[in-house]
Amino acid sequence: MWRFECDYTEGAHPEIMKRLLETNEEQTPGYGEDFYCGQARKKIQDLCGRADADVHFLVGGTQTNATVIRAALRPHQGVLSAESGHINVHETGAIEASGHKVLALPGEYGKLSARQIQEACQAHYTDSSQEHIVQPGMVYLSHPTEIGTLYSLAELQEIRKVCQEWGLWLFLDGARLGYGMAASGSDISFRELAELCDVFYIGGTKVGALFGEAVVIMASALKKDFRYMIKQQGGMLAKGRLLGIQFDTLFTDDLYLKISRHAVQMAEQIRDGFQKLGYSFFCESQTNQQFLILSPAQIEALSEKYSFSIWEEVDQEHIAVRFCTSWATKEEAVEELLADAAAIKTQA
Known part of the structure; x- marks a missing residue:
């Protein structure tokens, strides 16, 4: 069985496993205050071109989203998100459980636009009953989105302008950030994210790590007491060096983007192969989905030999499915998939 249902079916990149084994019996301080976390922070700061960036390491995406949003918002505020956003669909109400509402807007191919955010804020602040309604306090974006689409630099810049106009925090979920940056046509780098967000x-769980996400805080007001929030949310890993070692490895010799490019190349082979066979696509994606x-x-x-995700019903006779590649996807698996897709093309 070849698995294409997600990008975290494997363990971790061999270089990470090697480093973890090499350092296994070292004694270090806990809670992210060790040498390896410090070294990883420095590498991320250098990529961002910002020595003032605060970098914190958490274990998973939902925990990260909940911690950041809870730290940023006041009790009466909510977070604007595309309807398909991870915090709105696949986090079991984690944001609502912390006392904040997800203010979902219809996304175009999974993306929010500056115009939508502007209109949502105008609608709130021109409502005579505004004090009775949850106030927009943050914009949540995913890059790539849940359907593999990307924001352009111009789009992100426009969204930033609207956030500044209305006093909204801009938070970008980068669970698959490496795959977005490795995609053809991508024009957003770490430096642009540090400037605009x-x-x-930075997602590690889906991009080669055993587990882990690196939170990069640029806004001074969000930096204060953030470690208190991490602890309160259960995110302060006692053996914090396990996170530091992983991100230190991912950001040595450009490993993070190298393995991301492999995943995107495998996805491009799937895309191009299915296109040549005459299959239709639910949406256009340049990433690993x-x-x-x-x-x-x-x-x-196909399910006899491959696992993949059922996405949504298109009509009574067709269903959208997702094939997801990762840093570890083998070309052999892609070649077999395309061969079998050719064999069943005529099946209604």
Whole structure:
């Protein structure tokens, strides 16, 4: 069985496993105050071109989103998100459980626009009953989005302008950030994120690490007491060096982007191969997620040998599915998938 249902089915990149084993019996301070976390922080600061960036290491994406949003918002505030945003769909109400509402807006291919944010804020502040309504306090973006689409630098700049106009925090979820940066046509780097976002995070769990996300805080007001929030949310790992070693390794010799490029190349082979066979796509994606439209019979046939995600029903006879590659996807698996896709093309 070849698995394409997500990008975290494997353990960790061999270089990370090697470093963890090499340092296994070292004694270090806990809670992220060790040498390795310090070294990883410095490498991330250098990538961002900002020595003033605060960098914190947490274990997973939902924990990271909940911690950042809870730290940033006042009790009466909510967070603007695309309807398909991870915090709105796949986090079991973690944000609402912390006392904050997700203010969902219809996304275009998973993305929010500056115009939508502007209109949402105008609608709130021109409502005569505004004190009775949750106030927008933050904009949450995912890059890439849940359907593999990307924000352009121009789009991010426009969103930043609107956030500044209305006093909104700008938070970017980078769970798959490496795959976004490695995609063809991507024009957003760590330096642009550090310039435009108040806070963002660099995903490790889905990009080669055993686990871990690196939160990068640029806004001074968010830096104060953030470690208190990490602790309160259960995110302060006692053996913090396990996170530091992983990110230190990922950001040595450009490993993070190298392995991200491999995943994107494998996804491009899937995309190009299915296109040549005449299959239709649910949406266009330049990243490691590819969304195909298949018939139930085709899904049943491919499911005998491959695992992939059922996304949504397109019509009574077609279903959108997701094939997701990772840093560890083997070309052999992609070649077999395309060969089998060719064999079942005529199945209704």
